[in-house]
Amino acid sequence: MDNLDKLFCVQCGSQSLILKKPDGDTHVRTICQNCNHIMYQNPKIVTGSVCSYKDKILLCKRAIDPQKGLWTLPAGYLEINESIEEGAVREAYEEAFAKIQIVRLLATYSLKHISQIQVIYEAKLLNEDIKAGIESLEVGLFGWDEIPWDQLAFESVRWALRNFKERQNSNTFDVFNNPN
Numbered sequence: 260m261d262n263l264d265k266l267f268c269v270q271c272g273s274q275s276l277i278l279k280k281p282d283g284d285t286h287v288r289t290i291c292q293n294c295n296h297i298m299y300q301n302p303k304i305v306t307g308s309v310c311s312y313k314d315k316i317l318l319c320k321r322a323i324d325p326q327k328g329l330w331t332l333p334a335g336y337l338e339i340n341e342s343i344e345e346g347a348v349r350e351a352y353e354e355a356f357a358k359i360q361i362v363r364l365l366a367t368y369s370l371k372h373i374s375q376i377q378v379i380y381e382a383k384l385l386n387e388d389i390k391a392g393i394e395s396l397e398v399g400l401f402g403w404d405e406i407p408w409d410q411l412a413f414e415s416v417r418w419a420l421r422n423f424k425e426r427q428n429s430n431t432f433d434v435f436n437n438p439n
């Protein structure tokens with residue numbers, strides 16, 4: 260938030276914003292000189308899941324940018340007043356009309372460069388009734404050898420699929436932090 264000219268205070272509407280480190284704080288913040296409101300910026304949380312049905316994994320071909328036309332896991336931004344598990348279930352339904360049951364936490368990824376935290380679950384797809392939601396061009400169930408590895412939308416999709424495969428052979432839980 261370098262250019263404050265066009266910004267208004269979300270609290271009082273004033274344009275008298277400055278960048279300043281509040282007393283006792285560790286970071287520079289955007290502060291309103293009129294009402295003293297501090298506009299904190301925090302990372303966004305993405306919630307999603309690797310959903311399996313028998314030996315197959317649910318993937319969705321993105322209908323929207325970024326990475327339109329490439330394959331991803333059902334995942335998206337957590338909404339206000341939503342639990343992270345509820346968010347993962349909602350995203351699977353929105354993107355693939357998939358009814359899923361969360362099994363366990365698969366991994367968390369900290370994408371520090373874009374201030375994004377991803378929380379990815381392992382989930383069971385409850386039946387094969389899937390179809391493309393509004394954010395998907397196409398949805399499908401893929402065996403491990405059928406996954407379109409060269410057409411995945413994001414590096415984190417690859418991490419999650421790999422972590423999912425690793426978990427098939429172990430009961431340990433790990434927190435993965437930018438594993439590449």
Ligand SMILES: [Zn+2]
Nearest residue numbers: 268271291294
């Ligand atoms: Zn203000």
